[in-house]
Amino acid sequence: MDLKWNGEPPVVHMEGITKRFGSILALDNVDFTVERNQVMALLGDNGAGKSTLIKILTGVHKPTSGRIFFEGKEVNIESPKQARDLGIETVYQDLALVDLMSITRNFFLGRELVKHIGPLHWLDMHRMDAATREVLTDIGITVRSPRERVGKLSGGERQSVAIGRAMYFGAKLLILDEPTSALSVAETRRVLDHILEVKEKGLSVIFITHNVYHVYEVADAYTILRHGKKVGTYQRGELGVNDIAALITGEREK
Amino acid sequence: MGAPRTKEKNLWDLFITSPVAGPLATMIVIWVVFSLFVPHFASMRSVSGIINAATLTGMVTIGVTMLMISGEFDLSVGSLVAIGAYGFAFGTVFWHSPLLGIVLGLFIPAILGAINGLIFVGTGIPSFIVTLGTLYIYRGAVWLLSGGQLIQTLERPLVYQIFNGRLDVVNNLIPGANFRTSLLWLLGMTALFQYILTRTAYGNHVFAVGGNPLGALAQGVNVRRVKVINFIISGTLAGLTGILLFSQYRSVRVATGAGMELSAIAAAVVGGTLLTGGAGSIWGALLGALLISTLRTGVILMNIPFIPADNFEAVVGVTIIGAVILNNWLRSRG
Numbered sequence: 001m002d003l004k005w006n007g008e009p010p011v012v013h014m015e016g017i018t019k020r021f022g023s024i025l026a027l028d029n030v031d032f033t034v035e036r037n038q039v040m041a042l043l044g045d046n047g048a049g050k051s052t053l054i055k056i057l058t059g060v061h062k063p064t065s066g067r068i069f070f071e072g073k074e075v076n077i078e079s080p081k082q083a084r085d086l087g088i089e090t091v092y093q094d095l096a097l098v099d100l101m102s103i104t105r106n107f108f109l110g111r112e113l114v115k116h117i118g119p120l121h122w123l124d125m126h127r128m129d130a131a132t133r134e135v136l137t138d139i140g141i142t143v144r145s146p147r148e149r150v151g152k153l154s155g156g157e158r159q160s161v162a163i164g165r166a167m168y169f170g171a172k173l174l175i176l177d178e179p180t181s182a183l184s185v186a187e188t189r190r191v192l193d194h195i196l197e198v199k200e201k202g203l204s205v206i207f208i209t210h211n212v213y214h215v216y217e218v219a220d221a222y223t224i225l226r227h228g229k230k231v232g233t234y235q236r237g238e239l240g241v242n243d244i245a246a247l248i249t250g251e252r253e254k
Numbered sequence: 255m256g257a258p259r260t261k262e263k264n265l266w267d268l269f270i271t272s273p274v275a276g277p278l279a280t281m282i283v284i285w286v287v288f289s290l291f292v293p294h295f296a297s298m299r300s301v302s303g304i305i306n307a308a309t310l311t312g313m314v315t316i317g318v319t320m321l322m323i324s325g326e327f328d329l330s331v332g333s334l335v336a337i338g339a340y341g342f343a344f345g346t347v348f349w350h351s352p353l354l355g356i357v358l359g360l361f362i363p364a365i366l367g368a369i370n371g372l373i374f375v376g377t378g379i380p381s382f383i384v385t386l387g388t389l390y391i392y393r394g395a396v397w398l399l400s401g402g403q404l405i406q407t408l409e410r411p412l413v414y415q416i417f418n419g420r421l422d423v424v425n426n427l428i429p430g431a432n433f434r435t436s437l438l439w440l441l442g443m444t445a446l447f448q449y450i451l452t453r454t455a456y457g458n459h460v461f462a463v464g465g466n467p468l469g470a471l472a473q474g475v476n477v478r479r480v481k482v483i484n485f486i487i488s489g490t491l492a493g494l495t496g497i498l499l500f501s502q503y504r505s506v507r508v509a510t511g512a513g514m515e516l517s518a519i520a521a522a523v524v525g526g527t528l529l530t531g532g533a534g535s536i537w538g539a540l541l542g543a544l545l546i547s548t549l550r551t552g553v554i555l556m557n558i559p560f561i562p563a564d565n566f567e568a569v570v571g572v573t574i575i576g577a578v579i580l581n582n583w584l585r586s587r588g
């Protein structure tokens with residue numbers, strides 16, 4: 001059954017999400033909505049349930065109960081691949097890229113371009129290199145060659161490559177898991193710029209972090225979780241940055 | 255970063271970043287040293303001997319290398335070589351059917367390889383332990399299959415000549431050469447699996463699964479499937495090795511192939527494969543097998559008093575550690 005929406009449905013609407021791991025209640029009846037072309041900050045301290053909520057959305061975990069609507073239609077997301085087929089791209093903090101592999105091979109991992117004659121098929125390295133080089137130029141990374149190993153890139157460059165990859169493959173919703181927590185100030189700045197570019201291209205973004213100061217200026221709305229429960233969702237300008245920080249830690253009740 | 259691009263630099267870069275750089279450099283050094291100092295080393299006779307001795311280990315190493323690049327070990331290959339050889343012997347000696355021999359020699363090890371993979375995927379026990387267990391279990395199966403008896407034959411049917419006969423076309427051209435047809439099988443399989451590894455989407459997944467399994471999974475790669483397929487490849491190539499072995503010696507006994515699992519891992523590592531997965535090459539593994547075989551022959555020919563011929567393993571040990579140090583150094587620069 002689909003819900004009735006006033007106007008355009010949101011990109012994602014999660015309703016009454018509960019998740020138990022054995023006797024531990026990780027998420028308790030959480031509602032979470034991301035509108036089209038919105039940068040949503042998902043905030044909470046360690047163990048608040050941010051990652052669990054996102055892993056349910058990306059098909060890593062199944063919710064104990066609750067429903068998920070993608071672009072207005074109810075969906076059952078069973079695997080990361082299925083989430084990706086819907087247009088949900090996730091950039092994980094540590095595990096986005098394979099260090100030992102080239103940028104091109106990372107870029108097209110799981111979605112390699114191939115040429116074939118009958119049953120024989122092989123990688124179209126030429127086309128993949130060209131596309132990767134184009135995206136790298138687009139997002140302002142200068143590398144000698146797209147065949148360079150990812151391990152030689154800086155933390156910020158790696159985040160940028162992963163974001164560029166998500167954009168290239170036509171994501172509708174980009175999820176960034178703690179994208180700035182390991183970065184220098186200058187690199188954080190660049191990743192935030194990329195997020196604004198992503199939004200300009202019409203995508204929606206979920207930015208997961210425990211540090212509101214990193215996301216305050218780019219987010220359109222903030223959803224705060226604490227101990228597996230939702231504290232609330234606030235629009236930009238509704239609360240000051242210090243108020244949000246206080247809600248995250250529970251120094252202040254809403 | 256942002257360095258000017260020059261042709262010379264690219265060629266050198268290409269070499270230094272290639273996984274074959276380490277083993278190739280070691281190989282050249284050892285061949286030069288042995289050619290200068292070891293009597294009779296630089297002869298066609300010893301060269302073809304070195305290559306023949308490396309062929310069987312080389313074939314096992316291809317599958318073991320594929321698996322190691324994807325982050326897993328197969329210690330059961332030595333037992334699977336014996337099973338492959340017995341299967342082939344049953345078909346060709348008892349039933350006089352080459353086809354049945356090939357089917358038994360390849361399929362039984364392939365299925366046992368699949369079982370390795372399924373136990374690993376199903377239980378989550380590290381593959382090192384799973385295949386340490388099946389090393390003994392499959393060796394026990396050899397006992398059951400054979401009743402503890404060796405099989406040997408004096409016949410020389412065509413099928414043996416095809417798998418591992420004398421390569422007279424080449425031997426007649428080069429005086430002193432003594433190559434065997436198994437070399438062609440080895441080169442063919444090396445080329446095939448190098449192609450799969452570096453030129454296909456599947457190969458890309460193998461590297462990713464070994465280099466960063468969670469990252470590969472997040473990109474939609476079926477990590478378990480890739481690993482199970484590699485266990486099957488490893489088992490099948492061990493079976494093929496058994497076929498080559500029986501075709502050459504025309505005899506197989508219960509202990510056949512014992513210890514090959516460690517030779518194969520040694521060859522893979524000397525050939526630049528990372529023990530932790532994510533990097534390596536089939537050409538490198540082939541060079542690794544050749545390198546160990548070269549050392550064996552060289553050390554035996556040198557006749558050093560404190561390293562008798564049957565103690566060459568100590569030299570292999572030194573080479574393994576030395577080669578890994580060299581490979582790591584090259585990798586950190588590349």
